[in-house]
Amino acid sequence: MSKHEAFQERISKNRGMTAKRRSIDGVRNFFTYLSAALAVFVLGSIFVFVFQRGAKTLSWDLITEDFHTVKYMVNFTEQEAGDFAVPDDLKEGEYFSTKYGFGVMEGTDAAKDTVILLTRKAEDSPLHSGVNAVAGDTKDKPQDVPTHVNVVKIAYKNQEGETKSAGQVRHHTPQEFVETLDQESTGIVSMNYQSLGGGIRGSIRATLMLIGLTLLISLPIGIFAAIYLHEIAPKNGFTNFIRTSIEMLNGVPSIVFGLMGMAIFFPITAAFGATTPNILLGAITMAVVLLPVTIRQTEEALITVPDKLRMGSLSLGATQTQTIFKVVLPNALPGILTSILLSVSRIIGESAALIYTMGTFVVDNPHITGRATTLAVQIWSVMSGEQPNFELATAISILVLIIVLVLNVSIKLITRQLNKKWKE
Amino acid sequence: MPEQEKNFNVRDKIDMSRIKRRERTDKIFKTIFLIAGILSALMIILIFIFVGGKGIKPFLPGYEFGQQNLGKFLTGMTWRSDQNPPVYGAAFIVVNTLISAFLASVVSFPISVLTALFIVKIAPKKLRGFFTTVVELLAAIPSVVYGVFAAGKITKMVNSMAQHFGLTTHGGLSQLTVSILLAIMIFPTITSMAINAIAAVDKNLELGSLALGASKTQTNFKVVLSAAKSGIFAGLILGLGRAFGEATAVSMVAGNSMTGPTWNLFDITRTLTSTMLSGLKETSGLDYDIRFSVGIVLMIIVLITNFSIQLIKRSIGGVSHE
The missing domain is CATH 1.10.3720.10 (MetI-like)
Structure with missing residues (x-):
């Protein structure tokens, strides 16, 4: 190589180029620099955009919070006002009720409305003495008011003994809310609060379920098909036909896979009790989407296993099946691992096929035979409403990007390792 | 073929039923591999048949939601x-x-x-x-x-x-x-x-x-x-x-x-x-x-x-x- 290049170098340097030639060459080369720089610029601006818009929204709370808000109401068994010391670490904009020992500040909920956010509770605050006030089995069971919820209303007794309410229902700012309680009340009766919502816990769970189910279906079929094609199939027209058919799946747009899922596999999931698009349907569909990838990756892994290993096993009297399971597959394991990582990356990024087969309604407690959204579909879902929610969409995008990029880098590393192993 | 000259014969040591079982498993798995291959190839054909069939339906007479004009x-x-x-x-x-x-x-x-x-x-x-x-x-x-x-x-x-x-x-x-x-x-x-x-x-x-x-x-x-x-x-x-x-x-x-x-x-x-x-x-x-x-x-x-x-x-x- 180096000899080649040195030769080339000498040729082009010693050749006397005219000024015109030189300038034309310069312009041409300049355009290649420009193109490559443009690619870097586009990648950079996507990253900057997503991280800038989404970084603020991305937090642990977002990951653990439900998407839909849930309303709660509690009555208090200890209603008396106490005397609490203002904590030292009060943040700017945070207000502390000295009578009831809790702190609030301004926050926003999933619908981007301003709310009164409960930020802290003192240890013996009456807020710990809540009992469920909603009719049902759990009525009058103790229910501690958690922090990080939206305080809709606190009903209190004023000096005249009348019951009044304070909070969001009276359009109080956090400051007015705390001042009203501390100045007018003698005790608190009940409280209405709701979770903030806008979280992605449900989508994360659905994504994990989808990944598990999909791999459960696509891996055995894909690996077995690859084994058939590489180890068993005779070289004839029929095998060629199978290969071409599998390759043709690669060119099918993913949205058509969505149509396919509904047209072919929906009856199968209906047998499991599904009445709507569901996670199982999404998994079967994704398994078909991933088949060509799994088969190709596995075959490539099988190719790297040296033939002498197979011959050794066969000559010792093992059957072909024994050889495949005990000798070939264990040696092809890193390649199969690559195909799993590639599959996971595809599942996380896929949206069009899943919009058809799993629906776009964000569900907090996904079930295998019910609607759900993956992270990618939740991005689409919050973007395609009347008011696109860029903050949430970009925050989820950060997560998706990080996962997908980490997977891709690990695939690269494993492949490099694999190539090294058999070259030695 | 070796004749039975000695008392010891290696053939007696070979358990034919085990071999048969192994061969049967071998056959079963080969069939499974073949089925997986055919199943994978079948998908593209199924897509054409099912998606095509469902997409043509609105233009056929007797379509339940009102026939469309192709x-x-x-x-x-x-x-x-x-x-x-x-x-x-x-x-x-x-x-x-x-x-x-x-x-x-x-x-x-x-x-x-x-x-x-x-x-x-x-x-x-x-x-x-x-x-x-x-x-x-x-x-x-x-x-x-x-x-x-x-x-x-x-x-x-x-x-x-x-x-x-x-x-x-x-x-x-x-x-x-x-x-x-x-x-x-x-x-x-x-x-x-x-x-x-x-x-x-x-x-x-x-x-x-x-x-x-x-x-x-x-x-x-x-x-x-x-x-x-x-x-x-x-x-x-x-x-x-x-x-x-x-x-x-x-x-x-x-x-x-x-x-x-x-x-x-x-x-x-x-x-x-x-x-x-x-x-x-x-x-x-x-x-x-x-x-x-x-x-x-x-x-x-x-x-x-x-x-x-x-x-x-x-x-x-x-x-x-x-």
């Missing part, structure tokens, strides 16, 4: 699913899909080829890995993320561009936005195919050109590119196929016009895929089934595109490698 579907220039009775004409959608994919490839193709040439032939070795990674990362970004980027950034860019010309847009949703988005999305596809094609060009061709007195840049542009052109055009076709089939990202910025075709770059548009995704609520009825019909049209376009790879390879030729 001619009107194929030539119609209006798509109003909100009217009663709804009007489904897909011709302008096909035209708009072709326009946006065509514009995208006009923008993306030269940039992709030049980038590939830069990566393989011009960039210093140390930078090569970096730029290859950039292309790979662009390929790995999921399409929804591209969609969010387009809805947040490209729309604004297009909007200010329109204002510069004294035109207005629907908040940046436009044919141009779709084309720019698609140009970005097919860039890694074309580039990686072009990289492979350029890297496979025979070194001797280059040396020959250099020996004849061409400069290195002349060789790169005239010899290397034309030797690699069949691979490069295959990449272009692959990119076009991706542009036709791209759904979620496009549907975020298309705007879904009701009539067309849209010739104005700053006007909203409607592609086959954005039609299939817009207002998806019920999972039955005419409005749902007609999406399968649109799906067939999309499949046919993608198929024609893919088959033309073979044609292009034959007619353009290029120089066979090695």
Whole structure:
């Protein structure tokens, strides 16, 4: 190589180029620099955009919070006002009720409305003495008011003994809310609060379920098909036909896979009790989407296993099946691992096929035979409403990007390792 | 065959039933492998049969939600699913899909080829890995993320561009936005195919050109590119196929016009895929089934595109490698 290049170098340097030639060459080369720089610029601006818009929204709370808000109401068994010391670490904009020992500040909920956010509770605050006030089995069971919820209303007794309410229902700012309680009340009766919502816990769970189910279906079929094609199939027209058919799946747009899922596999999931698009349907569909990838990756892994290993096993009297399971597959394991990582990356990024087969309604407690959204579909879902929610969409995008990029880098590393192993 | 000369015979030690069992397992698994292979191959056929069947249904007599006119579907220039009775004409959608994919490839193709040439032939070795990674990362970004980027950034860019010309847009949703988005999305596809094609060009061709007195840049542009052109055009076709089939990202910025075709770059548009995704609520009825019909049209376009790879390879030729 180096000899080649040195030769080339000498040729082009010693050749006397005219000024015109030189300038034309310069312009041409300049355009290649420009193109490559443009690619870097586009990648950079996507990253900057997503991280800038989404970084603020991305937090642990977002990951653990439900998407839909849930309303709660509690009555208090200890209603008396106490005397609490203002904590030292009060943040700017945070207000502390000295009578009831809790702190609030301004926050926003999933619908981007301003709310009164409960930020802290003192240890013996009456807020710990809540009992469920909603009719049902759990009525009058103790229910501690958690922090990080939206305080809709606190009903209190004023000096005249009348019951009044304070909070969001009276359009109080956090400051007015705390001042009203501390100045007018003698005790608190009940409280209405709701979770903030806008979280992605449900989508994360659905994504994990989808990944598990999909791999459960696509891996055995894909690996077995690859084994058939590489180890068993005779070289004839029929095998060629199978290969071409599998390759043709690669060119099918993913949205058509969505149509396919509904047209072919929906009856199968209906047998499991599904009445709507569901996670199982999404998994079967994704398994078909991933088949060509799994088969190709596995075959490539099988190719790297040296033939002498197979011959050794066969000559010792093992059957072909024994050889495949005990000798070939264990040696092809890193390649199969690559195909799993590639599959996971595809599942996380896929949206069009899943919009058809799993629906776009964000569900907090996904079930295998019910609607759900993956992270990618939740991005689409919050973007395609009347008011696109860029903050949430970009925050989820950060997560998706990080996962997908980490997977891709690990695939690269494993492949490099694999190539090294058999070259030695 | 050895005779029974000694007391000891190794055959007595061989348990025939175990061998038979092993052979039976061997056969069973071979059948399972075969079934897996056939099942995988069957999928593409099932897709054609089932999606095709469901998509044709609305045009057949006796269709439960009212038979549609196939001619009107194929030539119609209006798509109003909100009217009663709804009007489904897909011709302008096909035209708009072709326009946006065509514009995208006009923008993306030269940039992709030049980038590939830069990566393989011009960039210093140390930078090569970096730029290859950039292309790979662009390929790995999921399409929804591209969609969010387009809805947040490209729309604004297009909007200010329109204002510069004294035109207005629907908040940046436009044919141009779709084309720019698609140009970005097919860039890694074309580039990686072009990289492979350029890297496979025979070194001797280059040396020959250099020996004849061409400069290195002349060789790169005239010899290397034309030797690699069949691979490069295959990449272009692959990119076009991706542009036709791209759904979620496009549907975020298309705007879904009701009539067309849209010739104005700053006007909203409607592609086959954005039609299939817009207002998806019920999972039955005419409005749902007609999406399968649109799906067939999309499949046919993608198929024609893919088959033309073979044609292009034959007619353009290029120089066979090695």
